[in-house]
C-alpha cells in the first residue's frame with residue numbers, strides 16, 4: 127500500500143480551495159531592516175526585544191521610556207532610543223511600524239504615516255487599525271512556531287502554545303540547527319530525490335523521539351549509511367504504546383509523539399476514539415479489538431498483521447489500553463516480533479488501577495494498614511475464575527487488591543474470598559470506565575458488591591477494588607456520583 131504523500135506534494139490535481147484563512151502567517155527576515163517603534167511602555171519594550179531578536183535595527187520613539195527600554199537601548203547596539211514624541215517621517219524607510227498608542231486620533235495618524243511610507247503597521251491592542259498581529263510564539267530557533275487566534279483569544283493562543291511546547295522534544299532546537307547545516311552538505315552529495323526524502327524521514331523520526339538528547343556527532347554519516355543500505359526504507363518497527371485508562375490527557379508525551387510519527391496504528395477497543403484521533407492524520411488506523419471469549423485467533427491475527435506491515439517498512443504503533451505490560455499479553459507479541467527480527471519499543475501508560483485511584487483520590491497504600499498492593503486478573507483462559515489464585519494473599523487485610531477483568535466472575539470471587547476467611551465487611555468497590563466522563567462507581571463490601579453490581583449491569587471495562595483503603599469510598603452514594611457526572 128502506498129504511503130500517503132505529505133500534503134505539500136499532494137495538491138496538484140487542481141487547486142484545493144482554502145476557505146477563509148483569518149490571516150497569512152509569514153516569517154519575516156528582519157536582518158538589517160529598520161523597525162520603528164512608538165511608545166515607552168512595557169508592551170513596547172517586549173515588541174522592541176522581539177524585533178531586535180529577529181535581527182532588526184529598532185528605533186524607539188518615546189518622550190518617557192520605561193526603565194526597561196532605557197536599559198535595552200543601553201545594552202543592545204541595534205536598539206536606538208529617541209527621547210521625543212513621534213513624527214510622521216520617523217516611519218520613512220521602516221519595514222515595520224509598531225505603536226503602543228492610546229488615543230484614537232494619534233493611532234489613526236500613525237497608521238496613515240505607516241501607509242504613506244509603505245511600512246506594515248501594528249498598533250498594540252488595536253487590531254482594526256493594524257496590518258498585522260503578533261501571535262504567541264514557541265521559540266526553538268531555528269524552529270519557530272507562531273500561533274494566532276486572529277485576536278479572538280490571546281489566552282487560548284497561550285494555552286495552545288503550552289500544548290505545543292509540551293510535545294516538542296527539549297532538544298528539538300539542536301536538531302533543527304543540525305538540519306540547517308546538513309541541508310547544504312546533502313545537496314553536494316547529489317542523492318536521488320527519493321533517498322534525500324528518506325534521509326529526512328529518518329532524521330525526523332529520530333528528532334521527534336530524541337527527548338533531551340542532541341543529534342550525535344556521527345549521525346549524519348549514520349543516516350546516510352542507513353539510506354544507502356535501505357533506500358526504500360524497508361526498516362519497519364513496532365511500538366507497544368500504553369494509551370492509559372481512557373482520559374486522553376493521561377497519555378504520555380512519548381506516546382503522543384509516537385502516535386504522531388506512526389504509519390499505522392493498531393488499537394484495542396478499550397482505547398478512546400479521542401486518543402486514536404491524535405495519531406498522524408495520514409496514518410492508517412486499524413481496530414483490532416478482541417472482545418469476547420475467543421481471543422487467541424485474534425491475537426495470532428494481530429501479530430501476523432504487525433509482522434506483515436513492519437515487513438513493508440511501516441512504523442507501527444500498537445496502542446493498548448492502560449499500560450501495555452499489565453494484562454496486555456505483551457510478552458507474546460514481543461516474542462513473536464523479536465522472532466521476526468522487528469525492532470520493538472515499549473512506551474508505558476497509566477494502568478487502569480492507577481487511573482481509578484487518581485479519580486477516587488484514594489491512595490492505594492497506607493503506611494500502617496496497606497503495605498502491599500496487588501493486581502490480579504479474575505479471568506482465566508476459559509473465562510472462569512482462575513483456580514490457582516493465591517487466596518490467602520487476596521484475603522490479607524493489610525493489602526489493597528485491584529481485580530482486572532473481574533465483573534463476570536465477581537460472585538464466584540466473593541464466595542471464594544469469604545470461604546478463605548475474608549472479613550465480609552471488607553470494603554469493595556467497582557469502578558466502571560475509570561477516568562472517563564461517564565465513570566461509574568458501585569460501592570459495597572465483599573459480601574454485598576456482587577448483588578449490587580449485578581443489579582446495575584455495568585457494560586464498560588470495570589475494576590474491582592478491595593481493601594481497607596476504600597472504606598471512605600464504600601459510603602459514596604453512586605446515585606449522587608451519577609447525578610454529578612450528568613450535570
Ligand code: SAH
Nearest residue numbers: 448449452477478530531559560587588589
Ligand atoms: N493493560 C490494561 C489492562 C487490560 S485488561 C491496563 O493496564 O489497564 C482489560 C481490563 O482492564 C478490563 O477488563 C478492566 O478490568 C480493566 N480496565 C481497563 N480500562 C479500564 C477503565 N477505564 N476502567 C476500569 N477498568 C478498566
